[in-house]
Amino acid sequence: MQRSRGQHNPGQHNPSATVLQRKIRRVTTDKTKTFDLSAAFKAYDVRGIVGESITPDIVEAVGAAFVDVLDLAGQTVLVGGDMRPSSPEFAKAFANGAATRGAAVQLLDLISTDELYYACGALNAAGATFTASHNPAEYNGIKMAKAGAVPISSETGLKEIQARAEEYLNAGTIPAAGTRGLVGVHDVLKGYAEYLRSLVDLRGSRPLKVVVDAGNGMAGLTTPAVLGDALLPKLPLEIVPLYFELDGSFPNHPANPLEPENLRDLQAAVVEHGADIGLAFDGDADRCFVIDEKGEPVSPSAITGMVARREIARARGLGEDTPTIIHNLLTSRAVPELVERHGGRAVRTRVGHSFIKADMAAEGAVFGGEHSAHFYFRDFWNADTGMLAAMHVLAALGEQDGPLSELGREYEPYRSSGEINSEIEDKVGAVERVRRDFQDDDVEVDHLDGSTFIALDGSYWFNLRPSNTEPFLRLNVEATDAATMERVRDRVLALVRG
Numbered sequence: 001m002q003r004s005r006g007q008h009n010p011g012q013h014n015p016s017a018t019v020l021q022r023k024i025r026r027v028t029t030d031k032t033k034t035f036d037l038s039a040a041f042k043a044y045d046v047r048g049i050v051g052e053s054i055t056p057d058i059v060e061a062v063g064a065a066f067v068d069v070l071d072l073a074g075q076t077v078l079v080g081g082d083m084r085p086s087s088p089e090f091a092k093a094f095a096n097g098a099a100t101r102g103a104a105v106q107l108l109d110l111i112s113t114d115e116l117y118y119a120c121g122a123l124n125a126a127g128a129t130f131t132a133s134h135n136p137a138e139y140n141g142i143k144m145a146k147a148g149a150v151p152i153s154s155e156t157g158l159k160e161i162q163a164r165a166e167e168y169l170n171a172g173t174i175p176a177a178g179t180r181g182l183v184g185v186h187d188v189l190k191g192y193a194e195y196l197r198s199l200v201d202l203r204g205s206r207p208l209k210v211v212v213d214a215g216n217g218m219a220g221l222t223t224p225a226v227l228g229d230a231l232l233p234k235l236p237l238e239i240v241p242l243y244f245e246l247d248g249s250f251p252n253h254p255a256n257p258l259e260p261e262n263l264r265d266l267q268a269a270v271v272e273h274g275a276d277i278g279l280a281f282d283g284d285a286d287r288c289f290v291i292d293e294k295g296e297p298v299s300p301s302a303i304t305g306m307v308a309r310r311e312i313a314r315a316r317g318l319g320e321d322t323p324t325i326i327h328n329l330l331t332s333r334a335v336p337e338l339v340e341r342h343g344g345r346a347v348r349t350r351v352g353h354s355f356i357k358a359d360m361a362a363e364g365a366v367f368g369g370e371h372s373a374h375f376y377f378r379d380f381w382n383a384d385t386g387m388l389a390a391m392h393v394l395a396a397l398g399e400q401d402g403p404l405s406e407l408g409r410e411y412e413p414y415r416s417s418g419e420i421n422s423e424i425e426d427k428v429g430a431v432e433r434v435r436r437d438f439q440d441d442d443v444e445v446d447h448l449d450g451s452t453f454i455a456l457d458g459s460y461w462f463n464l465r466p467s468n469t470e471p472f473l474r475l476n477v478e479a480t481d482a483a484t485m486e487r488v489r490d491r492v493l494a495l496v497r498g
Contacts, residue, residue: 001109035169037054037062040141041162043154044354047132047141047357050086054140056093057169062142063128064095064174065164069157070126071147073102073177078119078127078186080108082218082284084248086140087130094142095183102177106186110246112218112285114385116190117149121381124148131218131284134256137249139427144283153354170180193225193232199379200391202227202235204396209275211291213242213266215255219281219387220244227394237394240273257285258372260297267295276403279390287373288386290393292404298393301332302411304369307392308335311357311367311377312344326359326368326376328352329449330463330476333368334413350449351465357382371419371476414483417462417477422496424473427466430496431473434464437495460488464496 006267037058045064060343067073068489077098081087095105104154108129116129132139144152144161152158168174212225213218220243224230228239242265243252253262257280265411269290270278278291289367290298308325315323325339328351336346349368353376356368360382368376375389376382397404424430431451442456460479466475473496479485 021247035146035166037162037166039168040157041154041439043216044143044151044352045141045143046087046158047135047139049138050084050140052092054142056089058165059090059130059142060093060097060176061165061168061174062161063094064101064168065097065161066094066099066126066128066489067098068164068413069104069160072126074179074181075103076101076125077181077235078108078116078123078124079127079129080111080116080119080127081104081130082112082248083110084130084132084137087248089206090129090130090140090142094130097174099181099183100174101178102181105183107183108186108188110218110221111188112222112387114286114380114383114387115144115188115192115218116143117145117381117383117385118195119186119188119380121190121383122143122151122191122195123186123425129284132256133284133286134258134282137253145383149356149383151354151383154181155354161415170429189221189225190231192222196385196388197232198227199377200386200395202237202391202398203396204373205395206401207235207236208277208394208396208398209238209240209273211240211242211266211269211273211275211278212244213257213263213269213278213280214244214285214409215257215262215281215283216243216247216250216252216391217255217283217285218246218287220246222285222387223281226391231407234311235335236398240269240275242269250283255281257282257287257289257475263289263291263297266291267297271295277318277394286384286386288375288390289373290390290404292408294405296405298404298408299332299416300369300371300373301335301416302408303373303389303393304331304375305335305338305411306396306408307375308339308344308367308459310392311344312339314344315366316343320366323367324363324365326356326363326365326372328356329452330371330465331369332412332414332416332478333461334411338411347447356384360394376384414480415482416477417475417485417489418487420475420493421467421472422475422493423471424496425471427471427473431464431466433498437491460484462492 040053081091114381120127130146133142266278324345327335339346374384452463454461462477465474477489
């Protein structure tokens with residue numbers, strides 16, 4: 001497959017860049033304006049509306065600050081972006097800011113987010129990619145990582161990058177380093193595909209028909225490279241493409257498979273084509289959702305259990321006595337039960353990729369999974385990759401003769417409500433109402449992340465977790481049967497919304 005690529009001579013002089021490296025264009029004529037990037041800088045990344053909270057000037061300042069805060073002058077910085085219309089301009093602006101402060105920049109062009117993690121790990125270099133993941137077309141953002149794909153969050157450098165970028169914006173200039181860094185181009189797609197194939201060998205699979213919904217996102221590029229024969233020899237997979245055209249306006253449906261309505265086209269296509277499995281990726285292709293041959297979703301908890309079982313067996317085969325699996329507190333309790341049953345050690349953690357990645361590193365975990373379909377691998381520098389998780393599911397399906405609906409059944413013994421949001425201003429008061437109502441029930445409550453109420457007889461548990469950014473209280477309920485789940489769900493919702 002051919003990739004669109006701009007021609008750029010690494011040593012070529014760019015007149016417009018000369019202006020940019022000396023003086024940042026002001027977005028207002030008001031000389032007293034003070035830049036505050038708090039609207040775009042989140043806990044784990046940068047994200048905002050193009051032209052408002054994220055502009056080329058802001059991005060250039062962030063690129064310069066990235067080099068300063070991580071002390072990357074004289075080192076390589078990797079810069080890529082997704083298919084959003086603003087990503088190429090932003091990538092060049094970030095590269096210019098980084099080069100101005102002395103970093104040697106390698107432009108990766110169109111990449112998925114897990115391609116960035118691969119590049120940061122395989123090349124041992126810090127990097128950034130422009131994406132707003134599953135957010136609508138008017139958004140863009142920056143995901144950043146240190147060398148070795150070590151994540152950057154508000155606790156590990158993101159706040160400092162924000163502060164330094166604001167200094168440059170308020171001063172109106174980015175001072176040039178003694179030696180300006182050169183800008184080159186580096187294609188990592190084939191290396192990424194080869195590396196993933198080295199981790200999961202699908203050559204011996206029985207033939208499978210696989211419908212893939214890329215949602216007009218980056219999986220439209222990575223799927224043919226990894227699962228198809230665009231760059232590597234053909235696998236025993238027949239890929240049925242759905243919305244592979246890279247289009248950041250998302251003309252078919254939002255690239256957010258977490259929302260059930262965005263899976264409907266894939267579900268229909270799986271049934272129509274008589275496929276064995278369906279895969280749905282989000283916009284930057286770091287998350288993957290799975291549909292069985294009947295068109296029914298397979299929960300991320302079930303996928304976590306399925307991949308965990310394979311990774312435990314592989315690690316034990318290599319001599320690791322008790323491989324560790326990380327799971328967040330909203331995954332099904334079937335996950336830790338399965339992990340223990342197959343000789344692993346389950347570690348429960350808070351929701352959020354920075355917590356998962358930190359625990360992956362601290363525990364030496366072989367694999368980690370979240371209810372939101374983020375899947376993390378020690379062999380992938382503790383980073384998340386939807387494609388590698390999909391390959392594990394394909395391998396599990398392809399090494400046996402039964403359909404996915406039967407294979408997945410053992411990984412989903414409980415009934416779940418899914419995540420239910422309630423728009424509540426007084427979230428603390430709502431949780432307190434629930435606590436009082438359940439205080440005479442035989443439950444215990446822990447506060448690892450929100451409040452988790454656990455029935456001591458094992459019949460149910462539920463978690464109430466306030467959103468940090470929206471007026472939502474999020475409810476997840478799981479029970480041994482549907483009737484119990486529905487009874488607990490309705491009782492809690494009546495209390496929360498009453």
